Amino acid sequence: MVGKIESILIKKPEQAFISQENLNNTWEEFKYFGCPDYEKVLEEYAVFEKYIKENVENVYYLPQDDRTGLDSIYTHDPLKITQKGAIYFPMGKALRSKEYLATKAYLESIGVPTLGEIKAPGKMEGGDVLWIDEKTVAIGRGYRTNDEGIRQFKELTKDIIDEYIIVPMPHGEGEDACLHLMSIISFVDTDKAVVYSKFMPVFFREYLLEKGFTLIEADDDEYDYLGTNLLALEPGKVILIKGCPKVEKKLKDLGLTVMTYEGKELSYRGTGGPTCLTCPITRL
Template identity: 25%
Template sequence: MATHGADSEVGRLRTVMLHRPGHELSRLTPRNNDRLLFDGVPWVARAQEEHDAFAMALRARDVEVLYLTDLLTETLADVEARELAITTALAGLHLGDTLRTYLRSALMAATPAELTTLLTAGVRNDELRGGSGLVTSLLAPDDFVVDPLPNLLFTRDSSVWVRDHVAITSLAMPARARETQLTELIYTRHPRFAGTPRIHGHQFEHVEGGDVLLVAPGVIAVGVGERTTPAGVERFARQVFEGDLAHTVLAVPIAQERATMHLDTICTMVDVDLMIVYENVAEALVAHAVTVAGRDDDGTLHLAVAPPRPFLAAAAEAIGIDAVHRIDTGLDPVTAEREQWDDGNNTLALGPRVAVAYERNDATNARLRDAGIDVVEIAGSELGSGRGGPRCMSCPIVRDPL
């Protein structure tokens, strides 16, 4: 059994899970892209070319690339896994018994590869070959009976490794709920991950992977805002403390705006003591340090929540270093806002002072290089249409420990 896990954002990256854009992106239209959480309708072929170049850049740095759909297809070879995946996909109350019965039979008859495509790209009403009844009659021909999952591209959101445990997250938006269910199926049923301990889960309070930063071994920052709730952070903190996976969780309130939906749209780490930070909110970022206050005789864990402190100062104190330094996005407030919108500070560290970034963010990348960072540039004109950068598009599964 392979050893998986990560204790930081910047340990040498060894294995990563990606999702190559597929048919699910071709399902986006100007009428449904907002509901499916995309800012635009991407050019799918170009998005695939850009993603292939991203994967190639990772392999060139000796990173093993796993694809989510390959893992899912291998998982669905198991009959029990197929049954669970199909039951979950058909749980919506909008289907009705006639259509649900037909779909269950049709999906069970599909091969593992076909089923992967159906579960990720969705099924439209006009693609059905049976199940006709009241529901299908009243739905528009292009209505989806099983929704596509275009946001699978952002594999960071649905799972996070914390040391040797994998945290299955709970996504806040209904359009993304099935993503974590498929991810959980992979981690529970795929042979590669047999015996992997898990924390959290899709059924619990909302915590999204883009809000979770492994600041240092034992120190985790979690953004609290549009997608991750205070209750989600509380449960997550209890679980990492119970598992002895961290000694401090930094709860970081973030503005509930589209451009800053996750903590990693505001800051990412490029070294053990260095973050790239969105300049326009940097001074306002604070953190509440959450630690273990004690336990009752029955083992019940109690949390201590410190008053807010500037985020970088709180992070440095939790790590036990003098300071966490920052590099600002852009060159001034205007370019900072533009390049933050284009995911200029959503970088993926391949190791200390080595980071993947979108090539279009000239000013930010220049600042990174001036600070001694080896910037691996990739194209992202189409990949970025879902508002996510290299970090969003990657789930590290193995990093060297710091």
């Protein structure tokens, strides 16, 4: 989760949000926190994209597709990429149920192999799958990822994963809220993670501490503003949404490099932070 990103998949607002008119017509059904301002989205994304292009050698852009909607700007969730190829997910949010088909078609066109798909009634989303190391994966079991999805994921990865840690997710703000395992933890260095412990099961928090991780705590306000959703470009170098000064200071005090972008329209309204906006294809 923190190795230097060598290649990455992102999607521009022009291909996901499309226009102010489209946002006006669809933001409520996607349950956004207000209608994004399209021009401000473009400005915010330009800064975010600049960080990506300056730090990642190969940047791929997901094209517009009629099977997708606003949330397709958050390229992380329809899949997870493993050593043997991509596993695609029919996501728990009905409006995103065909998104993986568009991502699969594009990634296969650039040579990314497919390992498999999670089939209904299985459900899984990329934000619930957290690599602890190459042989260990934690999976959030909540409203977006169910037992059958986890069973199928285990079957597909049994030759490459030694340990699966199933993490029960809380009810949180309800079934319609976007609460993933990666909503409450982001690895930012080989031995550091930003966390929201209030939503973290005790056994998992203790597991991370026993593994030697330093846990950097976000408070309620900064958690609500995506302060636990960071993208590690490489160990100790991260992107964070602007507006979380306490988390930012804690990271800098530990010697990390932190780049921030205005993300109220791009990220906060759709609850998709820097991790959600990206799908790393390869890390070194």
